[in-house]
Amino acid sequence: MPNERPEKPPALKLEAVQRHFRTNKRLVTALDGISAEVEEGTVTGLIGPDGAGKTTLMRLIAGLLRLDGGSIQALGLDVSADPLGVQGKLGYMPQRFGLYEDLSVRENLDLYADLQGVAPAIRPARYAELLHMTGLGPFTQRMAGRLSGGMKQKLGLACTLLHPPELLLLDEPTVGVDPVSRRELWQIIEHLMQTTSLTVLFSTAYLDEAERCDAVLLLHEGRLLGSGKPGEFTKEIEGRSYLASSQLSRRRLQARLSSTPGVIDAIIQGSHVRVITASTTTSDPAGWIEEAPDLRLTPTPPRFEDSFVARLHEQAQETGSSVTAMPPPLKSANDGDDNVISVSRLSRRFGDFVAVNDISFSVNRGQIFGLLGANGAGKSTTFRMLCGLLPPSSGSLQVAGYDLRKAAAAARGRIGYMAQKFSLYGDLSVHRNLRFFSSAYRLKGARQQDRIDWAIQEFDLKPILNDTSKDLPLGFKQRLALACALMHEPDILFLDEPTSGVDPLARREFWRRINGLAESGVTVLVTTHFMEEAEYCDQLVIMAQGRILATGAPENIKRIARTPETPDPTMEDAFIAVIETPAEADVT
């Protein structure tokens, strides 16, 4: 093992790294005194939610940003003193890798080979090796812009590896990549680690990837929350993670559990609720919740995410901020399971490209319905058609009995919409955004004031009321976007990638709210590429290349992947299983 050779200097040494940014009037601290070491020959995960400072740290190491304090030693060189020297020895793949989309795979490789000074003589062999490794061999003539998200990342990686680097910095290479490609990317990295003496720093917001790393740096809000081997993190909470089950509906159970003292975290996982307790010693669960005397807790092995949440929770308690409680139901639940959304034989083509290919599904009132798939699977196109933003090429769809594209403006008043990237008016203050959207939804007078007050209180917006919304942390943006979409108490809520980039705590809070809304009869249609979020849905469809590959309740879909080796498959396993099956069927 590499860490058994302590005499070797670390490949990367961070000492009290400081970095600030100035946005408008405020000085924002992106990194606050990070000290860490990365050992040679390891894969180190730089893990933390969006806005934790991962990208800033990567850029500092690559010499692309100036340090405000502290020092960085990479491969024995001081980055501030000799950025060019360091840049010659490291490979860096930024979050949005700079592939020239109008150049072919081969031309991109040529460019980076020229830039990295790879001698022409050794290029054929090097190209062949990298193309083989990344599986891009058959596509050398294809324009980079026409590759799938996963293939783009692999090409980016290949470009970075043309001149074998000693230190490889990968900034969120797996973001927006489907699980199959994600698995392949990891295989490439593992292959590299076996064949070369490379050191890799790998940043990600997917906490499950931590378990694949040799070591982990846990970053949160610019501070190092912890570092060590992934196993050490999970060890801390050994004996504190359980699966809870009861007669009570899983949502109600989750809601009750999360407000139970001694419970740090409660999330829905399949038909159970995953619970993390504050300590290993717990009282008899039967007494926890009045409505659920039959509550049972089954111990389950801790995951990395559990430890992250536990750490965040401890920190949150230290700083005194609290996790908001579950919102009260907006209105009494409407009973009946009439069809609120129905889609039949819906297709959408853009020129030759079929974005959505003959899909059908229906959603009942009060359901949380998920559209699951990688970027480019056709989720967003479907979504936009449902909202009336895009006319279908063929097929029919109805939302609350209307085709929103043709229906009168009033019909749109029944739906709430939260766009990808939380499209708010960035130049306006939080309060202005609330005012604007409530007016746009035709609220006025006392009722408008009531709803704005409700939103401010419910989403805890008071402290940031006058802040410009583009400067808000992502979690607040998401809250504000949801508040805006709920202003007019819609019957149907459309959420497009509502949790991407948001840290696990904010995600939990968000889902608690959505659960509450569903309980009160609101129908929720949500797209996501976070596989574990599928667990929250009552029904879901898995989409790939414009088609629906599987429909059903999460448990049923997971069952597809159940094999003797994996008796309890995750949603990701199921997704891969579902994707790989029809692909083979198509080939034959």
Added chain:
Amino acid sequence: MKGAALRRFTGLLRKEFLQILRDPSALAIAFVLPAVLLLIIGQGVSLDARGVPVALVVQHPDALTASFTGHFEQSPYFRPLRYRDIQSAEAAMAAGKVQAIVWLPSDFSRRARANGNSPIGVIVNGVDANDARLIEGYVQQVWSTWLAAQARLQGKRSPLPLDVAARVRFNPGVSSRDYLVPGLIALIMTLTGALLTALVMAREWERGTLEALMVTRVKMREILLAKLVPYFLLGMGGMAASVAIAVFLFGIPMRGSLLVLTGTSALFMLAALGMGLLISSFARNQFVAGQIAIITTFLPAFILSGFVFDIDSMPQVVQFITHIVAARYFVAILQTLFLAGDVWSVILPNALALAIMAVIFLAAARAITHKRLD
């Protein structure tokens, strides 16, 4: 290491050329934009009044008035329209139907025969002062040729004691298109040059491609230079197309040498592209870069370059300000090259100014583009 730098540079160059070939927008800016603008506007800009509608009011027509109005009928500058009285002529002027009124009062012929100095009333619409002045000049010409003709007819010497001859150098036909079109080329090339580069650096910033480039061993000056070379060639291509349109389609004479034209165009193109690069490196996003480009290029180059408004006529302070407009130098060079020829006393100082501007813009663009993201 020298070889490695060269390879980096050729790699970047190849990339730029491939991108230009595949993205039609750069080619459109370089060739379609100048061609379309030049074709439309070239047909449109002219300060030469021809066939100006003029109201003739003759209250007592006789042989003398007929000889006078006959000169108006023959003049290419005027399209005379008859009006019975001064009131209706005034009304026609208010309605914009005529630009000027020439009025021979009822006692015109009597006074002309008696003491001479019989007044001819001329009223021009002074709203467009330039047009009005040109019309006054044309009326004066008609009047003096009529006087000479009258004198000849009566076997007398011309009543005016001077024999004024005018020789207009370079543009004997005094066609305004001949000088407006070269100026227009300078104006359009200002837009093309700035638009070509104003967005390219901003685009690389926005798409994140610059970040991946930066972390290789490439130097910032190599990136900028690799941008400059292809867009320079494109811009020169657009320039060549514009000159061809001017010479072959509009028939503007080209009296200077192509070599000097190429050399000075190259200097101007460097200055214009440098300005675009500077805007682009400064703004880092396409929206702001676009706004700055709109504001800093078009109107200043239109009004302050000497394209239509003669710089010598401007107040001192404003003349001073025009020195920061690169188009100003190029307009002077182009007007001279097209109409006069290789007049070194005009070309050298203006070319020097362009060279200085190019160096300043490019150096500034280089100075504010660090190989860093902050």
Added chain:
Amino acid sequence: MWRQVLALLIKELLTVLSDRKSRVVLIGPPLIQLMVFGYAATFDLNKVPIAIYNQDRSAASRDLVAHFTGSPTFNVVANLKSEKPIDDLIDSREVRMVLVIDPRFTRNLLSGHPAPVQMIVDGRNSNTALLIQGYANNILNDYALAWNARKGAPPPPAVLDMRARFNPTLDSHWFIVPGIIALLTQLVTLLIVGMSVARERETGTFDQLLVTPLRQFDILLGKGLPSLLIGGIEATVIIAATVWWFDIPLRGELLALYFGLLLFVVSVTGIGLMISSLAVTQQQALLGAFLFMVPSVILSGFATPIANMSEWVQYLTFINPMRYFLIIVRKVFLEGADFSALTAQYWPMAVIGLVTLITAAWLFRKRLS
């Protein structure tokens, strides 16, 4: 409905004005340009450098030279001794004209023969060349008539009594500065609306608007009113500067001017919104704005008269709102026009505005990808 439009309006105004860069861009350059262009854009000759080559050294010719040195139009920078430097002086633009007085000048004058005088003019700027000739001819005529009067020669049968209506001193600022009102109002309007839809499309907020109960018409009003407001305010400032700073007389009905301004901003807004909703990216919107703005300014009659353009280009100008507004501004300022005199200019702008706005609103929903 008005409440929603008001909310949209406030949002647009805040978006435009809360960003410091936008604010600077919208307010600074137009006002600076007003001042610079107001002085720069002139066709009036002022101290044109000329040289005189007087080959006839007599009292009569010196008197003629004095007429030129005394004129504010000309600035005699050189008295030549030979004709050799003439071409160089003109070629290098040191002088714009050389007046050559023939050696026979006095002799001919006294003997009653026409006395030869020659003007050699730099024709590179033909407009200036013509104006120089015009001014010089005036001086020469004055001299000739004065000579005749002094010598008791018979006067010419007729003389010209020239007057200029509306602009008696033929000050071209009176023509150009009101034009700048149109120029800058269009610039500001285009800066506000030219990329506004494209920008909202790129950030995704436009989708958000389309799923609210807002109708296309509401969105159209919300997008259009800010440019009307800001354009109107800036135009007012420029009009005030025109009247009080540049001392251009405002003779007509202010209301008629403002009605024209309203229609002008509406039609430019319509064109800007159309470009903006047609474009998929901000870059395309920018190119579109440029492709509209450049010809629309040059072919508007701002500097060169529309009547001089070739016929098909004249037809093209019928779809250019600035053409109509320029006429309105100048007629109201200088000719004292009222509503009834301007109907022929009002309705085409109204039509352009209506067509482009409807198209833009239709594109809001149509152009989604």
